[in-house]
Amino acid sequence: MNMPRFWREIQGRYNLIGSRCGNCGDYFFPKRDICPKCHRKSIGKMDAVKLGGSGKIVSYTVVHDAHPEYSDMKPYVMAIIELDEGVRLTSQIVDCSPEEVRTGMRVRATFRKLAEDGKEGVIFYGYKFRPE
Amino acid sequence: MRDVAVIGIGITKFGELWERSFRDIGIEAGIKAINDAGISGSDIDALYIGNMSAGAFIRQEHVAALIADYVGLAQTSHIPAIRVEAAGASGAVAFREAFLSIASGMHDIVVVGGAEKMTDIGDEMANAVQGMAIDQEWETVFGATYASLHAMMARAHMEKYGTTREQLAMVSVINHRHGALNPDAQFRREINVDTVLRSGMVAEPLRVFDMCPLSDGAATIVLASMDAAKKFTDRIVKVRGIGQGSDTIALHDRRDITTIDATVYAAKRAYDMAGIKAKDVDVAEVYDSSTISEIMAIEDLGFFEKGTGGKAVEEERIALGNEIPVNTSGGLKSRGHPVGATGIAQIVEIVKQLRGEADGRQVKDAKIGLAHAIGGTGGTAVVSILEGCE
Amino acid sequence: MRAGIVSYGAYIPRYRIKPEEIGKVWGEDGVARGKGLGIISKSVPSPDEDVITIAVEAARNALKRADIDPQDIGAIYSGSESHPYAVKPTSTVVAEAIMAAPDLTAADYEFACKAGTAALQNVLGLVESDMIKYGIAIGADTSQGAPGDPLEYSASAGGAAFLVGKEKVIAxxxxxxxxxxxxxxxxxxxxxxxxxxxxxxxxxxxxxxxxxxxxxxxxxxxxxxxxxxxxxxxxxxxxxxxxxxxxxxxxxxxxxxxxxxxxxxxxxxxxxxxxxxxxxxxxxxxxxxxxxxxxxxxxxxxxxxxxxxxxxENFNRNAAPLISEMVENEVFIDYATYVKYRGKIRRKGD
The missing domain is CATH 3.40.47.10 (Thiolase/Chalcone synthase)
Known part of the structure; x- marks a missing residue:
């Protein structure tokens, strides 16, 4: 990923900044400008909100065949996580062996290195999750 | 809307075509289709090309103009040439656009092709490019791969409906059995459940033989208004219905990851337009980029009740000679998956079936056929229904 | 001095390697080496951990134990001899990751193993002089010993952060x-x-x-x-x-x-x-x-x-992991895994 493209999403990736619809109150991640439920009524009312970072695993897999920038972590666990606010995201699960991971398991966000743009390039940081 | 018919089909061999370039295969499929239709260049009003990522695969954009040029239509008739992109559904969406251009009365005869040349870059890069159909910002950057997202769908389906590892394997076994009968298929070797279960792990629980390959290939269709069609051929296959649907780009935002809602909506639209029901379909080509993808497809298309797809596969109800033969071409798994070509290749197979030209894999008395393609993990789905007219 | 420690937080990676595992590879008596150094195991960062991730986790743990607005933090100084970048600060990432940016000053320090305490002195000075309300000082490293060097038995990874202020000082x-x-x-x-x-x-x-x-x-x-x-x-x-x-x-x-x-x-x-x-x-x-x-x-x-x-007495130290818990949370790895994790294998493109 190119540096400017990563940089402009730092707030989402470092701090789980999403949106909350001022009309219906639903949470979204990443940030959105339009609520898919309220449409026009939500425009201008999608407020930035920091998500708590705790949730549970909806589904997961252990990745054996990874893109080269991610292969140092092989085999690693990828999961869809539902945060307590009701929004879902995709993240790695770290600090536990793949055998320990279960659907429904409680997890919490942590700060890790995601990838780097080669040996000379910038380093990309962001959330991964670990057992709560 | 005017009635639209398929009057010509053409397809290349799928596989690792080391000696053939993007333009070589695009032209080959095009010439075959034009010859099959019995039309000449001056009859063609427009060209549509389904292509996912020529820019990344061969560093060439502007491929619709390129194909128009090399089929000899650019310098003489200067026809409009349009490229359509919707990841794995590129060919299917191009087909729909071509259909609309005739149904609307804008054009009478349109050539719609699909092509992808994936093997000129290495496997790692090709996999990365194919993965560009998933959300780069919120899936890929966190380490997700295309296969890993399918693996999460598979696990969820297994946990929710009791779908088994062996049932997933059977999808691949049946597709290979079908593909062995298709001379254009990439893999023409029958396999068994053990072949799948012993293959290398990609993303648990999915293995190498659960996933479609990287392929080169092209396919082309000639579409005509029903009136124009009758001037050229009596082997007419009518487009009875087309439906398209969309959903979130990221898998995690879906209502339910064991269902592709885009497919459900696309199918409903196509069935309604055709005035038929799922049980009326005699033969289908569905999107099996992974084995779980096919199980979800046969459920979402209404062939089998939600959650019973795995069992239906285990009972071989989708195999040639049985209840509803699916992927007689071998599917993405065995025929191959040159991404942009797939949607067109599926319709080529359906047309062959409806014309009774499918040789060793012919479905007896096939009257109505369905083709189903997906873009990404389900952000786009297209369902097309065709009927053979004697 | 009115400025003092208001809160603190730490982070220690969970992987460990034992001296005998290192000695085995280099034809040395690792057990004796470990005894000589008084070391029975050392921490190893995962491939996705570095000084920046350790510093962020430590700073976040410090903030979990303190009821302050991160926007009141006026300075972040991180001391390390293994900052991931030679040029580009660790502290700016910490500032963003604890939502203290942008109204603050930040810099990285290097003074071998005392860069963290140098950072602490400077933050204390800024708070004491009322130039800032709160400041964070971090000491963290993922230090490296050359393969086969005696340093390999000891050089490890971890770090801690101190929140300095004048109100509710615990130390x-x-x-x-x-x-x-x-x-x-x-x-x-x-x-x-x-x-x-x-x-x-x-x-x-x-x-x-x-x-x-x-x-x-x-x-x-x-x-x-x-x-x-x-x-x-x-x-x-x-x-x-x-x-x-x-x-x-x-x-x-x-x-x-x-x-x-x-x-x-x-x-x-x-x-x-x-x-x-x-x-x-x-x-x-x-x-x-x-x-x-x-x-x-x-x-x-x-x-x-x-x-x-x-x-x-009022300090909620259980709002973040204790050192003893992080020390006990250990997973032992072999030398091959260790050199992969530490990037000591020469690879294509290196």
Missing amino acids: RINGIYSYTTDTPDFWRREGQPYPSHGGRFTGEPAYFRHVMTAARKMMEKMGVGPEDYTHVVLHQPNGKFPRRAAKKLGFTDEQVETGLLTPRIGNTYSGAVPLGLSAVLDISKPGDRILAVSFGSGAGSDAFDIAVTDEM
Whole structure:
């Protein structure tokens, strides 16, 4: 990923900044400008909100065949996580062996290195999750 | 809307075509289709090309103009040439656009092709490019791969409906059995459940033989208004219905990851337009980029009740000679998956079936056929229904 | 001084390697080496951990224990000799990741193993002078020893962060003293991947001279003796040096024990005294007095005379993991995994 493209999403990736619809109150991640439920009524009312970072695993897999920038972590666990606010995201699960991971398991966000743009390039940081 | 018919089909061999370039295969499929239709260049009003990522695969954009040029239509008739992109559904969406251009009365005869040349870059890069159909910002950057997202769908389906590892394997076994009968298929070797279960792990629980390959290939269709069609051929296959649907780009935002809602909506639209029901379909080509993808497809298309797809596969109800033969071409798994070509290749197979030209894999008395393609993990789905007219 | 420690947080990676596993590869008696160094295991960062992730986790843990608005943080200084970037600060990432940006100052420090305490001194100065309301000082490292070098038995990873302010201070700073000379006992030239060291020269003229002088002068300045402290935390490049120095200074084993983490996690360099001090704060009570003395090669020592205040009774230390919990959370790896994790395998494109 190119540096400017990563940089402009730092707030989402470092701090789980999403949106909350001022009309219906639903949470979204990443940030959105339009609520898919309220449409026009939500425009201008999608407020930035920091998500708590705790949730549970909806589904997961252990990745054996990874893109080269991610292969140092092989085999690693990828999961869809539902945060307590009701929004879902995709993240790695770290600090536990793949055998320990279960659907429904409680997890919490942590700060890790995601990838780097080669040996000379910038380093990309962001959330991964670990057992709560 | 005017009635639209398929009057010509053409397809290349799928596989690792080391000696053939993007333009070589695009032209080959095009010439075959034009010859099959019995039309000449001056009859063609427009060209549509389904292509996912020529820019990344061969560093060439502007491929619709390129194909128009090399089929000899650019310098003489200067026809409009349009490229359509919707990841794995590129060919299917191009087909729909071509259909609309005739149904609307804008054009009478349109050539719609699909092509992808994936093997000129290495496997790692090709996999990365194919993965560009998933959300780069919120899936890929966190380490997700295309296969890993399918693996999460598979696990969820297994946990929710009791779908088994062996049932997933059977999808691949049946597709290979079908593909062995298709001379254009990439893999023409029958396999068994053990072949799948012993293959290398990609993303648990999915293995190498659960996933479609990287392929080169092209396919082309000639579409005509029903009136124009009758001037050229009596082997007419009518487009009875087309439906398209969309959903979130990221898998995690879906209502339910064991269902592709885009497919459900696309199918409903196509069935309604055709005035038929799922049980009326005699033969289908569905999107099996992974084995779980096919199980979800046969459920979402209404062939089998939600959650019973795995069992239906285990009972071989989708195999040639049985209840509803699916992927007689071998599917993405065995025929191959040159991404942009797939949607067109599926319709080529359906047309062959409806014309009774499918040789060793012919479905007896096939009257109505369905083709189903997906873009990404389900952000786009297209369902097309065709009927053979004697 | 009114400025003091308001909160603290730490982070130690969970992977560990034992000296016998390292010795096995290099044809050495690893058990004996470990005994000689007083080390039974050392921490190893995962491939997705570095000084920036450790610093962020430590700072976040410090904020979990404090009820402050991160926007009130006016300075973040991170001390390390293994910042992931040679040019581009660790501290800016920390600032964004704790939502303290953009109205603050930030910089990275390097002074071998005492960069963390140097950061702490500077933050204390800014708070004391009312230039800022709160500041964060971090000491963290993912230090490297060359393959086969004796340093490989000890160089490890971890770090701690201190939130400094004037309100709700849990640990008051009674006094600070620093001792600095030009003593090239250990160094790493620009562009070199691994450090060099003076072998036994790192002992008497370097570690012992600086640590002991700083400790003595600190006590002289405060007019106190070893018996006045509940705990002493000395820089701990191995398990032996700090014990020997403490004994010579007149401290007992009990005073040393709580803050001595190197035997279990190795030498965390800039993280060493900050982590040792965190371990002490994890168990300390109002009225406890702590002497902390860092050492950085090249060379210098920073001494801190610290008093635990009554505010410690109200402090919610369980809002973040305790040092003991992180020390106990260990997963042992073999040498092959270790060299992969530490990037010591030469690969295509390297």
